Amino acid sequence: MGESVHTVTTLPTARPPGCPFDPPAELTDARRHGPISRYTHPGGAAGWLITGYELVRSVLADPRFSSRKELINVGDFEIPPAPPGEFLLMDDPQHGRYRKPLVGKFTVRRMRLLAERIEQITAECLDAMEAAGPSADLVTAFAKPIPAIVICELLGVPYEDRGSFQEQIDSFVNGETSDEELIAAYTATQRYLAELVAAKRANPTDDVLSDLMDSDLTDEELRGVSLILLAAGLDTTANMLALGTFALLQNPAQLADLRADPTLTGRAVEELLRYLSVAKSFMRTALEDVEVGGQTIKAGTTVILSYNTANRDPERFADPHVLDFRRQYGGHLAFGHGVHQCLGQQLARVELSVAITALVKRFPTLRLAVPAEEVGLRPETADIYGVKSLPVTWDV
Template sequence: MSHPSAVGLTNGTEPLPDFPQLRQCPYQPPPGYRELRENQGPVVRARLYDGRPTWVVLGHAQARELLIDPRLSSDWSRPDFPSPSPRRKAIQKATILVGMDPPEHSAYRRRLISAFSVRRTRELSVSIQRRADELVEAMLEKGPPADILGGLALPLSSHTICRILGVPYEDHDYFEEQSALLVSPQVTEDDATQALMNLRTYLTSLVDRKEKEAEPGDGLLDTLVSEDLADGSLSRDDVIRLGIILLMAGHETTASMITLSTFTLLQNPAQLAVFRADPGKAALAVEELLRYLSIGDVAMRIAAADITVGDVTIREGDSVMLSTSEINRDPAAFEDADVLDLERGARHHLGFGYGVHQCIGQNLARAEMESALTTLFTRIPGLRLAVPAEQVEIKPAQSGVQGIYELPVAW
């Protein structure tokens, strides 16, 4: 399907705004989104990097309505499926599960759900807490300054996804490096494609090794190899592609949330005092941080049929982008939506999506955030930024996962 060029794309008499836009502050949505919602409504027209027009959903109620509508497709294999950046487009070519519609999506998800269940998360919580303790202790022994991303957030999330999948932790440096290329806004489509090929080669070798083991391990990949691959219900390619998407999603997003949450709390001393006063309410605080930060800022869809939402008609074949950061700041859904309130308890946020594509790893992410933040602020009560806040570099919106590149701290 061909799409109009950027030239001449207008909304009435004005040129269409670009999407996505850049954050000016790591923990605030791009200011242009608020202006769009207030001036034009919760579902607006915009323009993607390649000039293609798109609908952008900025309202909470409209997002919930659309995310459970089967006419809104997540099928990345469609040749006309939209993308917010060239790098994201490269990733879409090589992954499964996220970019599928039911019933195919449901069949894959059922094979994974037990590895990310509440029960499995509870079983892993001791290991997660032990690793958080070790990492914070190592920071204290080395002394300041320290980097929260490299010293705590990334190794904790990598350790956890390795345990879940059955990936040797000694390989974590390699897959972290390749995964970082996939989420970095600074790489080209060719670089992202090469990183995917490298991850594929690594996982192919790992699957080969697991097939030869006399007894399977307790990781998800071990189960997929010993059961689903062995009985032919999954192909080797299926197992490898599932491994790629879980490795990518399983550590980058959580590491970004831990790092950005730390920065946000340090910038909001009154709320940090609330957090320190009662660590038993960490689960409540994590929920608000998930809403407030909304690091997975762009959800991509395409209309498989005409859809009417409010006074807007989305036509078959239209691109639809959902801006989670602005959706979770909708004043119609959250009172004082721009205020960080760790006692809010707003579990109806869409930080993990909604409907059949709601994040499968959300229980695990919550557990990691609780352990990391509680341990960090309990063990290091004098924690502070080691550089001025304005020197903390923001990841551009096109990265897909919002965050910061590093967070230097002292005490």
């Protein structure tokens, strides 16, 4: 207890030059000093930064830490509660009330049954990409449309509306949208979801949103639940597909291994999830005084949980900065842990497995069309890390 504790002064920080897949250098340095560091939030409130795997996992499973939005303490201003239905920023029992009706919709079995439809969607995207080739922006041709079509079909969003949804959701999470644009996108999305919920209420169809009409959720709550599912289903998987392909192209030995042995696909997906950790961090607030890693976190203090350094923790993973599809390990934190563990993780796994397998098989000579250092990356202020575009080419 008498030892000095490392202090981190600013977040976010830039990724190391030439290392677009590695966590920001200051975060990695903080973890080297220990799994927990002092941190002052931009608003001036004292907090903690947790960078070690075991401590991040323990906080995620600890009911003494809250996800409630209104309890986040970053400085001298109040944060309103999460809107109805937006259950990621709630605790039980409210969180469980929204999550429980959804659990049966995203089971391993149900997601595997979707694989054939995902294969069809992927093939259609690759057909169009090949026909327009031999070059493409992999983000717009492949990474965004596949999860967009899948999640929109699951929720019952008409196909012709998915393009505008992609743009609106991207506005929420890209880290570069002005406040005015953000408000406009959020307002337009809420208006559309209100119309969609009303349509499903009047004429239910075969989709998740229609199934929820039998629950006790109000229309306002259904809008919030739909927004969470759309945002999570679109942006995280899209960025994993694009950034994951970038990582594959920068690791030709692993890519060759995957092409030679398709049975590695499952391992490759798990390793890419660990290695990239596109959902970089989350916040939790202590409900009472809690000891974590030998430090007392006072009630009301908000901690930042760094997923990307936890998934690169050398105490958990040997050679953590190496992408290794034959790695022997169990349990990364890319989908979180505990009661808030990602509801759609099985859907994401199926999408990633199907899409990556099809891409590397269809285009055996796929490569970057620009130098790696010219690939545009999302800023660290973005909720989800990834690439803005990924220019690729191939031989015909």
